[in-house]
Amino acid sequence: MLCSAPAGKSASNWLDRLRSNRGIPTGDDLDLDSFLANYPDPTSSDSFHSISQHTHSTKNRTRGSEISAADARPTMSSVLAELFNVGGSLSRSSKLSGKKCPRKQTNPKSFVASSSLRYSSSIECCARKDENAPATNSSNHDAAELKEENLDCCDVEEEKDNGGNELRGFSKSEVTVIDTSCPGWKVEKFVFRKNNVWKVRERKGKSKFFAKKKSKGTFGFDNHHNTAVQKKEHKHLEYQFDSSLEKDREFITPSTLVRAFIAFLYFAQIFMIS
Amino acid sequence: MGPVRGLKKRRNPEKNHDENGSASLVPSKEGPLDWWIEFSKRINGHQQSPPKELDNFESVFRISRRTFEYICSLVKDDMMAKSAHFVFTNGKPMSIYDQVAVALRRLGSGESLVTIGDSFGLNHSTVSQVTWRFVESMEERGLQHLQWPSTEAEIISIKSKFEKVRGLPNCCGVIDVTHITMCLPASEPTSNVWLDHEQNHSMILQAIVDPDMRFRDIVTGWPGKMKDWLVFESSNFYKLCDKGERLNGRKLKLSGGSEIREYIVGDSGYPLLPYLVVPYDGKELSEPKMEFNKRHFATRMIAQRALTRLKEMWRIIQGVMWRPDKHKLPRIILVCCLLHNIVIDMEDEVQDELSLSHNHDNGYHQLICGAVDVNGASLRDNLSLLLAGRLPP
Numbered sequence: 001m002l003c004s005a006p007a008g009k010s011a012s013n014w015l016d017r018l019r020s021n022r023g024i025p026t027g028d029d030l031d032l033d034s035f036l037a038n039y040p041d042p043t044s045s046d047s048f049h050s051i052s053q054h055t056h057s058t059k060n061r062t063r064g065s066e067i068s069a070a071d072a073r074p075t076m077s078s079v080l081a082e083l084f085n086v087g088g089s090l091s092r093s094s095k096l097s098g099k100k101c102p103r104k105q106t107n108p109k110s111f112v113a114s115s116s117l118r119y120s121s122s123i124e125c126c127a128r129k130d131e132n133a134p135a136t137n138s139s140n141h142d143a144a145e146l147k148e149e150n151l152d153c154c155d156v157e158e159e160k161d162n163g164g165n166e167l168r169g170f171s172k173s174e175v176t177v178i179d180t181s182c183p184g185w186k187v188e189k190f191v192f193r194k195n196n197v198w199k200v201r202e203r204k205g206k207s208k209f210f211a212k213k214k215s216k217g218t219f220g221f222d223n224h225h226n227t228a229v230q231k232k233e234h235k236h237l238e239y240q241f242d243s244s245l246e247k248d249r250e251f252i253t254p255s256t257l258v259r260a261f262i263a264f265l266y267f268a269q270i271f272m273i274s
Numbered sequence: 275m276g277p278v279r280g281l282k283k284r285r286n287p288e289k290n291h292d293e294n295g296s297a298s299l300v301p302s303k304e305g306p307l308d309w310w311i312e313f314s315k316r317i318n319g320h321q322q323s324p325p326k327e328l329d330n331f332e333s334v335f336r337i338s339r340r341t342f343e344y345i346c347s348l349v350k351d352d353m354m355a356k357s358a359h360f361v362f363t364n365g366k367p368m369s370i371y372d373q374v375a376v377a378l379r380r381l382g383s384g385e386s387l388v389t390i391g392d393s394f395g396l397n398h399s400t401v402s403q404v405t406w407r408f409v410e411s412m413e414e415r416g417l418q419h420l421q422w423p424s425t426e427a428e429i430i431s432i433k434s435k436f437e438k439v440r441g442l443p444n445c446c447g448v449i450d451v452t453h454i455t456m457c458l459p460a461s462e463p464t465s466n467v468w469l470d471h472e473q474n475h476s477m478i479l480q481a482i483v484d485p486d487m488r489f490r491d492i493v494t495g496w497p498g499k500m501k502d503w504l505v506f507e508s509s510n511f512y513k514l515c516d517k518g519e520r521l522n523g524r525k526l527k528l529s530g531g532s533e534i535r536e537y538i539v540g541d542s543g544y545p546l547l548p549y550l551v552v553p554y555d556g557k558e559l560s561e562p563k564m565e566f567n568k569r570h571f572a573t574r575m576i577a578q579r580a581l582t583r584l585k586e587m588w589r590i591i592q593g594v595m596w597r598p599d600k601h602k603l604p605r606i607i608l609v610c611c612l613l614h615n616i617v618i619d620m621e622d623e624v625q626d627e628l629s630l631s632h633n634h635d636n637g638y639h640q641l642i643c644g645a646v647d648v649n650g651a652s653l654r655d656n657l658s659l660l661l662a663g664r665l666p667p
Contacts, residue, residue, distance in 0.1 A: 171464075171467065173464060173467050173497070175495050175496065175497065175600065175601075176495050176600070176601040176604050176605075177493065177494070177495035177496060177508075177604065178492065178493065178494050178495050178604045178605065178607070178608050179492075179493045179509055179510050179511075180420055180421065180422075180491050180492050180493070180608075181422065181491055181493075181509060181510035181511045181514060181520075182510045185413075185417075185608075186604075186605070188601075191467065191496075191497065191500075193467060193499070198500060198504055200508055
């Protein structure tokens with residue numbers, strides 16, 4: 001059952017009436033962050049009735065419970081960050097660190113609110129990349145060094161899957177080589193590299209990993225790992241292909257709409273106060 | 275001696291026509307001349323201010339009409355197999371000439387798909403599909419234009435021409451490497467393997483060139499980080515030479531009992547081998563060695579010019595490619611090499627107008643391998659003495 005607006009408040013402004021209709025607390029001192037912390041996902045099994053109950057109980061919560069709830073639920077700022085796809089620029093961690101975030105996104109990405117698990121893995125991937133990315137004002141030499149470090153990381157990962165002692169620690173890449181002195185001209189080979197040591201192996205038949213990869217799309221390189229690494233790469237591939245695979249999907253879900261609506265209210269309030 | 279191979283190849287198109295009736299050059303109702311009139315109108319119609327050179331076929335494609343028609347005859351069957359869906363934006367289906375013209379323009383100009391699509395009245399995806407179909411067809415149909423000389427007459431002709439260049443006897447080719455540069459994501463760890471010694475992401479093209487600047491053997495697809503000598507040692511050419519199955523022809527007997535076998539020449543980025551001669555290194559060289567190095571350098575210039583011409587003619591591989599598919603790029607490079615050879619085999623007049631620049635790898639420094647094989651050193655010394663007149667032939 002919806003919370004009806006109190007009779008005494010009928011003469012209040014449109015914003016209050018709207019809030020009342022939607023079960024959102026009214027007044028000038030409302031804490032939207034706390035409200036959102038308790039605002040359930042409409043797509044979950046909770047009924048709308050329970051939303052209003054949660055809303056009314058917000059003021060009775062202790063400070064400790066607020067903190068835990070805030071940890072468990074996204075804050076207003078993080079909701080805004082999600083809505084406007086600004087990466088971590090508005091996240092609490094960046095606020096605490098005191099760093100001024102760039103105005104533009106460093107890693108533009110598709111917003112897929114329907115799949116929170118994948119979304120979080122995408123963000124993790126972005127964050128990892130950011131850490132490794134060279135500073136914009138650094139010299140080429142520094143950038144090259146950083147890249148070298150990245151490759152070393154990659155080598156460590158691949159060390160596990162190569163299995164054979166001979167190629168332990170080598171990075172593995174697949175290349176298509178055209179050699180007009182070969183009978184077939186076109187040969188697919190594996191290149192193993194460890195610093196300046198190169199080993200070349202002919203690719204014998206299609207591995208199951210390759211076949212799987214092919215259905216995903218075309219990549220310059222394929223790194224074939226064991227299951228754990230493969231899962232990791234699978235996540236990575238999902239991130240890489242988000243923009244193409246999710247192109248035709250509906251990004252706006254009911255949850256997004258509700259959050260957008262709340263954000264609108266939030267901004268409207270700020271606008272009216274100012 | 276006349277250009278034996280050139281004459282032979284010039285006859286090939288006609289032979290193909292005779293053998294394969296389907297290679298007739300009238301695939302659609304319109305002939306090539308009528309086609310060009312309409313096609314040039316279309317190009318000019320889509321240009322906001324059409325430059326005058328677009329009226330001229332040779333200016334647009336930088337090959338003669340005869341070479342163009344020959345290329346059309348090579349790929350016609352493949353290109354027309356399922357071409358019904360290749361249409362201009364106005365709905366008109368593309369003829370074989372249209373398709374080959376679009377593909378050649380894409381490979382030759384290096385312009386983006388959108389630019390070519392806009393100038394030819396095509397969707398950019400059509401440009402991409404037509405070009406790729408052309409590449410797939412050419413790598414099958416044009417193979418006979420890129421092969422190691424198989425007949426004694428051919429190899430004799432090559433040796434004779436090399437000797438005329440700067441006197442190197444029994445030389446069968448010049449080997450060199452160029453880099454096809456790419457723009458790859460720096461954040462991708464696997465991009466690192468493509469980062470060459472000049473800190474560019476690149477793919478290597480190794481070519482062995484004959485005195486007519488024709489590619490006789492190519493290896494491509496290896497990442498730029500691989501050094502020149504590693505690419506060579508990974509090639510089948512190297513394996514064949516090592517097994518004595520290549521460069522194993524007639525030896526030049528010298529009066530002292532020594533002999534000069536068949537060999538190729540390369541720069542200091544390669545090892546000195548019994549069949550691969552590199553220049554002497556060091557500053558204080560004797561007169562014969564300095565003279566040898568001069569002649570060696572002049573002979574090597576042929577390969578540098580060939581690679582420069584390749585990149586100038588087929589500009590898709592000249593600039594920095596934006597994140598190319600690294601499995602497709604070697605095939606595009608191969609087709610560019612095939613087209614380069616076809617222009618030579620057809621004795622196309624257009625090639626005479628091309629510059630003789632030799633700067634194909636701008637900004638790349640010479641690598642030094644330094645490995646020396648005893649037999650290679652002996653061969654080089656014999657050549658040096660022979661050229662200095664101190665070793666009677």
